[in-house]
Amino acid sequence: MKALDKKLWRDLWHMRGQALAIALVVMCGVGTYIMFLSTLGALRATQASYYREYRFAEAFVSLKRAPESLRQRLQDITGIDRVETRVVAPIRLEMPDFPEPVTALMVSLPDDGQQALNALYLREGRLPAPGRGDEVVVSTPFAQAHKLKPGDRFTATLNGRRQPLTLVGTALSPEFVQQLRPGAAFPDYKRYGVMWMGRQALGRAYDLEGAFNDAAFSLLRGADAQSAIDRIDDLLKPYGGLGAYARKDQRSHRFLSEEFQQLGTLASLFPGMFMGIAAFLLNVVISRQVAMQREQIATLKAFGYSNGDVIFHYLKLVAMIAVLGIAGGTALGLWLGKLLSALYMEFYHFPYLIFALHPATFAEAAAATLLAAVAGTLFAVWRAAALRPAQAMRPEPPARYRESVVEQLGLKRWLSQPTRMIIRHLQRRALKSLLTLLGIALACGIILTGLFQRDTVGYMLHVQYGMSQREDISVTFTDPASRRALFDLQGLPGVEHVEVFRAVPVRLRNGQNSYRTAVRGVESGGEIQRLLDADLRTVALPQDGILLTDHLGRILNVKPGDTLEVEVLEGSRPVRETTVVGLVKEYMGVSGYMELAALNRLMREGPVISGAYLSVDSAYLNELFQRFKEMPRVAGVAERVQEIRNFNRVMDETMLFFTYVASIFAAIIAFGVIYNSARIALTERSRELASLRVLGFTRGEISYILLGELGILTILAIPLGLWMGNWMCYYIAHSMQNDLFRVPVILVPATYAFAATVVLVSAIFSGMVVRRRLDRLDLIAVLKTAE
């Protein structure tokens, strides 16, 4: 090995503590990047492959009833590849292990077993035998939630008739990756599931023999989806068609794409920020390290090593540290990525997972790190190498110190000499001090970005379920019912208060912009269901017109006073118009709201309701559930507590894992920066401090001079970091807006305190390490050698 390479290894070993701290910072940056992107890549690849192999349909439609003979005409539409007609029905279940009401969506399977579209991935057992009306395949997550296995039996209500069913298999379907009860924002596998039954048997139960009420389509490559959808709508209009929609509007798919998009946003923001900060730190730390080797560089040059040799030597040193970090980060990122992907796979119930690190992802992370390292080094080495060796070997001219601003302000007489030294040094090295300050602040800031989502989730829950949707139970009917149903509900045991609502599935349209959602008619002045404005004040429902979720207003590009087209997606599908009268603040979902009577008027119907919100005495819950089971017109019952639990579960399983990892990484980065700053300051100033010791300063006094500087920087960096972190949070929140959520930025004092504490603890620990070294400062040796 060449002598210069030996120097490289030994220097690296000598600075191992710092090298490790830098490598850790790099590792966190690279690790986050690879974790996020490999997870996202795995999810997308898995989704695509799953959709392709199990022939997930590209267009969907529900209708009242059409004869099977219409199938051929659907098939003949230009652009349509395959058609699968089917019978789909909401059913109610009585699970032996579970007292609460359970509902499910029953979907028919072709009796010949040839699933042209939306093929099942059979996990256990078999498909129902042809003609058997008592055999069903159940979605795997539902079966798992109820611990069901092939051979188990339970009772279902199909079209008002109770009927025993036998589970013959469990399966997954690309159509129901997310199984969401209508109106729910989150899956709840205990209370809602999907199951499949033979077409003939299900048709018989719903008087749809030789007919269908639902169809799925695949399109020919390059076909115009919208024109095919329009043709389907034309064809099915006489048969009560509810409006065909493309895959992008399919519920499960949309939920998934929103989630992936959110993940994608996180995946582009977090790693970008982490890599950026890691690169910045690497740059600062490396350039200071190299600057300290000024004399060695001069010596090498004196003996005939060229600038190129010297630069290459230091580049190798830096590359080693960077490579260590990249290797560690890649391993860590892959490990976490696999862990996270597995979590997601379980969460989404994908049948399998395609996990691979895309070479480009790795290359990007590695290139960004190396680039930052090289840039930092080049600059510093260049500065040292550009000096004539004679000049580089001379002690640097005495630095131009001045009285500091603080002293000029007249505070001088209160400052001791050591304190003046600290302040003057900070001021003279203003840029360096500023960079260190910025480094610590950035590290402090990213801790906040890791934590803010937890605070935010708490706040969203509080607003959504504590202030806005305050019911204990919501009940939906199978069909719109007369307002008299209110009295039936009021008469139930334990019911304290009832507010009714009307929900109408609609497509809202303003020119080119349209959105499928529901309009809710609610009673004005309600105690349970309240609409809030941006300042969380209750919004009074107008006598006429519609209120929209603010996000929906943005999607549709409407403002109060604009006219909105309302295409009703039930019954005779009338198209009406209404005026936007205001926007309401909602963090979850998007809807339109109207005064109940106004909605009834718009629908040109009598006082009709779709369901009710109840506040109940929890002691009567089980009895209530029992009563609901006996009410055939009750389609579903949702308990608010469960919604909150579901919300928390989804948050825990997905987003919070990221943020948890991110905050740990952020803390490591904070430590890395502070530790390095302290160590470098020690090396830079050990001569000066040793001289002071010789003059009779105590260890404590010189520690004060060195650590006081670090202390001042840390104290200044914390508020700056919290402020910057706040902005980073805003940026993340803003980038993550979608139909499912709008994330507000909420940071509770404890979070600020935590971030500050991490920085302080890092500073104290680093200070202790430096203090130990200061205590062992070799006075004689320091004074004997050249400056």
Add this chain to the structure above:
Amino acid sequence: MPAMNQAEPLTPQPRPIFEAHGLTKDYQMGEVLVKALRGVDLELYPGEFVVLLGPSGSGKSTLLNILGGLDTPTTGSVRYRDHDLSVYDDAALTHYRREHVGFVFQFYNLIPSLTARENVALVTEISDNPMTPEEALKLVGLGERMDHFPTQMSGGEQQRVAIARAVAKRPQVLLCDEPTGALDAQTGVLVLDVIARVNQELGTTTAVITHNEVIAGMADRIVHLRDGLVARVERNASKIAASALRW
């Protein structure tokens, strides 16, 4: 045909190896402009041992640095044989140092992370016709301590490693800047003896700068510098052996 190679005229006074004319050097030291050299004329001849003597601030280090290609003059010219150093750029100066010059510094400037042997190897690896590091270290009497790190050696030993490092590439010139400045007298004598031996055995033109007049006794010529100018040049009638020096 061999006669062709000896075409150089044999004159009683050989061609100088260094010729400096009107050298000046200004540099900025903080807020002060230092005029280190104010017009130096100097010639050094092959194989001679020259001591540059002068108080601190007389410009001797600056002169040595310019001769060694570590620095460039502000005005004036300096030639090493056929090379005009005053017009050389950084790359050319680097090449010049690598090919022709060995340095010994007051504070040794050893690379702390390398052993004695490796510090020497650092230079031999980039030279065309070097000694082995072992040879060089034996030359300075450190055959036994080759694998010690700088911190494990005394100042005198470190300076001898520095000399071994300087001469290992068989340079034409050896430039020593206060080589004994950081050493006690006894060790200093030892180091000077090594330098003298290198000068005699290898025929290396040697320039030593010092403010210690005693050392002047071992030189062929003594150049006195004062305030950035050559005050006078003396020729030693009889050289004293380094080992006989006392201060």
